[in-house]
Amino acid sequence: MSFLYRQEIKSLQDGTQNTFVIGVIISSANVRTFDATRTKFHKGERSVWAFTLRDSDEDFINVTVWGSTEFVKKLSSTFTIGSVVEVISAKIAKRQPHDKDERFVPSTSSPYSLIVNEGAAVIQCHDAPTRQQYVSLLTRPVKSVTFAKSLKAILDNIEALCDRFVDLLVVVTFVIDKLKEDIPWLILRRKGHINICPKKYFNIKIRTLAQLTFYALTADTVTTVMTIQQVTEKLQKKALAEDERLQFATIVKASVIEINLDGPLKTVVSIKCALCKRIVADVQDSCMNLSCPSGNGMRAPSNTVKFNVKVNLKDDTGYLIGCRLIGDVAERVLGCTVDEFQAMTVEERNELKWMYLLEKYNICLHILGPTPAFPRALYNILSIQHCANEKPETETTNEYTTTTDFQD
Numbered sequence: 500m501s502f503l504y505r506q507e508i509k510s511l512q513d514g515t516q517n518t519f520v521i522g523v524i525i526s527s528a529n530v531r532t533f534d535a536t537r538t539k540f541h542k543g544e545r546s547v548w549a550f551t552l553r554d555s556d557e558d559f560i561n562v563t564v565w566g567s568t569e570f571v572k573k574l575s576s577t578f579t580i581g582s583v584v585e586v587i588s589a590k591i592a593k594r595q596p597h598d599k600d601e602r603f604v605p606s607t608s609s610p611y612s613l614i615v616n617e618g619a620a621v622i623q624c625h626d627a628p629t630r631q632q633y634v635s636l637l638t639r640p641v642k643s644v645t646f647a648k649s650l651k652a653i654l655d656n657i658e659a660l661c662d663r664f665v666d667l668l669v670v671v672t673f674v675i676d677k678l679k680e681d682i683p684w685l686i687l688r689r690k691g692h693i694n695i696c697p698k699k700y701f702n703i704k705i706r707t708l709a710q711l712t713f714y715a716l717t718a719d720t721v722t723t724v725m726t727i728q729q730v731t732e733k734l735q736k737k738a739l740a741e742d743e744r745l746q747f748a749t750i751v752k753a754s755v756i757e758i759n760l761d762g763p764l765k766t767v768v769s770i771k772c773a774l775c776k777r778i779v780a781d782v783q784d785s786c787m788n789l790s791c792p793s794g795n796g797m798r799a800p801s802n803t804v805k806f807n808v809k810v811n812l813k814d815d816t817g818y819l820i821g822c823r824l825i826g827d828v829a830e831r832v833l834g835c836t837v838d839e840f841q842a843m844t845v846e847e848r849n850e851l852k853w854m855y856l857l858e859k860y861n862i863c864l865h866i867l868g869p870t871p872a873f874p875r876a877l878y879n880i881l882s883i884q885h886c887a888n889e890k891p892e893t894e895t896t897n898e899y900t901t902t903t904d905f906q907d
Contacts, residue, residue, distance in 0.1 A: 506520055507555070508520060508553075508554050508558040508560045509558045511611050512611075513591055515591050518586070518587070518588060518589055520585070521583070521586075522636075523552070523581065524583075525637060526550060527550040532544060532546045544567070545567065546567065546571035548571045549604055550562050551604075558608050559608055561609075562586060562615060563615065565615070566616065580637075581637055584622055585622070586620070587620060589620045591611050647666045647668040667685075723750065725750070726752075726814055727813075727816050727818065727819050730819070734876050745866075746867050751862050752860070752862075752886060753814040754814070755858060756812065756857070758811075760833075760849075760852040767806065767808055769825075770782050770802050771802060771803055772786035772791060773802055773803050774792060775793070777791070783802075784800060804837050805826045806829030808829055809824075810823070825879070828880060833851065862883050
């Protein structure tokens with residue numbers, strides 16, 4: 500039997516045999532499966548899984564696992580981010596900077612990668628007294644934070660930084676439900692790393708100003724005032740690229756002519772699965788999504804109840820029908836929680852409704868234009884204030900575009 504000896508990532512050399520590398524998994528990709536019946540050496544279905552292994556503050560390397568679907572999926576479900584593993588007898592391959600595969604894996608400190616082929620190499624748990632020293636690496640940035648840019652610096656130099664990768668040291672104010680390609684704000688590409696608490700450290704690629712400002716938008720930051728006719732004209736005239744969606748924010752001085760607070764509860768509140776965000780009929784029900792742990796019965800139903808109020812507006816120039824007052828914003832505007840609202844009588848809800856009807860307000864709107872996939876514009880209400888609390892008009896345009904689609 501060949502002799503195995505532990506090697507540090509920084510000491511790996513091309514062609515080294517019988518390697519034995521220990522480290523913590525700091526990032527992991529989804530398993531990809533493909534039909535290999537027409538390839539020269541393999542038959543049937545094959546799968547591949549990639550992850551990044553780290554064994555010191557400075558050193559980390561990408562590992563690619565090839566094999567049968569059963570073999571690869573078992574490994575990927577057994578070892579996740581934070582697992583300390585031993586990679587034994589993996590093949591060492593020189594990375595090619597211009598290889599197309601490099602686009603789909605994170606940047607690493609090592610000029611090599613490890614290839615694990617089923618039957619030729621092994622991945623197993625490292626359960627020794629030294630395990631904790633590897634676990635602690637999970638919370639340390641993969642780069643020095645000395646050159647991390649601030650969000651303000653990025654916004655001030657957006658043109659120069661477009662299509663470049665940057666490093667950020669930031670506080671995460673909330674988490675997007677599902678990461679995917681072309682999500683708004685902090686575009687996390689496959690080449691990026693996130694280090695978990697105590698600090699979040701991102702490597703991202705800047706694409707448009709919208710992706711950095713969308714979630715920073717609040718009513719207090721909006722100063723542009725428009726009429727409903729101007730809003731309508733802007734939505735009709737703005738020409739964008741096929742994969743972009745017009746977004747802008749404005750204040751409209753308008754009257755509330757309808758707000759459905761006294762309608763059936765199902766038209767005023769929405770119940771969604773807390774895991775997959777699918778709509779459910781009742782708070783006690785499971786969603787119907789079989790890929791969701793609640794939907795397939797692996798977990799008990801876990802649902803959220805939020806306001807989803809429809810509001811119609813009118814000013815001297817026209818109407819805006821179907822504006823949305825949702826979530827936390829609705830609770831602030833209405834002065835009650837969704838639970839308190841549900842406990843109200845019909846008379847109390849009707850009284851709340853008439854507090855808003857026919858009054859003239861400064862209504863702050865976040866507006867998303869139509870797309871081929873979503874042909875209706877969306878009007879999200881950020882605040883409703885009596886006109887006595889006026890904001891000064893300005894020619895500043897709170898406008899930007901995004902490639903993200905939003906569902907009603």
